[in-house]
Amino acid sequence: AYAYDNVLYIVTGEIFPAVAAQSWDDFVKNRIFTPLGMSESGTTTAFFTSSRNAATPHAVDDGKLQPVPLDSVDNISPAGGIASNVTDLARWLVCRLDSGRYAGGRLFSERQAREMWSGQTILPIPDPPPPLAALRASFAEYALGWRLRDYQGRKIVSHTGGLAGMSSQITLVPAEKLGLVILTNSESDLMAALTYRLLDDLLGAPRPRADWVAAFAQAAQIARASADSTLKVARAGRDSTSQPSLPLARYAGPYRDELYGEASVALENGRLVLRFGRSPAFVGDLEHWQYDTFIARWRTKHLEDAYVTFALTADGFIDRFQMAAVSPLADFSFDYQDLLFRPVATSR
Structure with missing residues (x-):
């Protein structure tokens, strides 16, 4: 069985001082950021807010798109606290696509690179909503921190990230040495729509090609209508005259x-x-x-x-x-x- 979990990444972060004699934050900086030249990446909320070019998170509240409070995730950074930009993440993807190699040597071995992108857990393949029917995968697995699936006849390696008012997606096509980074300061499915639009263009998908922005918007509308119906049924079935059992x-x-x-x-x-x-x-x-x-x-x-x-x-x-x-x-x-x-x- 599969269940998404952040807790063990947090546990791993706590182990670093014992096994590496340095904090997780320092390890990431010394072993990944510095060798790859990722000089504009950090691991703390303070690092992010100190930037003069930090994005403001946005989400829909009360039916209106507006800024929302910034999540502070310093206590769970190993599970999703890295702040970065497209330029730095592109350096990371180039290293990943070259099996851990970079100009100064290696971050990890070719064997480790294969292992990280090898399926560990079989994932269920649900039927997408009708507007996204073309995205139904033929296989889906979870690797070591990566999702695996197929698209346009290629193996796709990807993962998303999300905090309040922020969402992102990294996608790699190993056979094509192709990597995509989409960073957004919203909670919409725009990151996914842009990813599939770019994949279609770069992989030469047959024409006519899907309008993924419209398709994801339609799928979101269907989900909202279903949710509204569920809430309406709950309100209708509520016993508003009932009282708590105790004072x-x-x-x-x-x-x-x-x-x-x-x-x-x-x-x-x-x-x-x-x-x-x-x-x-x-x-x-x-x-x-x-x-x-x-x-x-x-x-x-x-x-x-x-x-x-x-x-x-x-x-x-x-x-x-x-x-x-x-x-x-x-x-x-x-x-x-x-x-x-x-x-x-x-x-x-």
């Missing part, structure tokens, strides 16, 4: 998830407020939905609302609460469904 004060207290850590629920001015201990942006007012389910309306913009459902023990005490994204379109990184918070016993 609100009984839901308040400290909670803990075995993986995430601490969270708290407090009663403030007659309403419940949820706070995640390690994520300052995640402070949400709990709006009653039905029964023992609330919706967390996060005070920080551009965070996905979440259902928060409490479960009781047989004697009427809080046993746990679990969460789920409200919108079917929520990015997979809002993996609320993996959390299971239980009350923390407090001394009396």
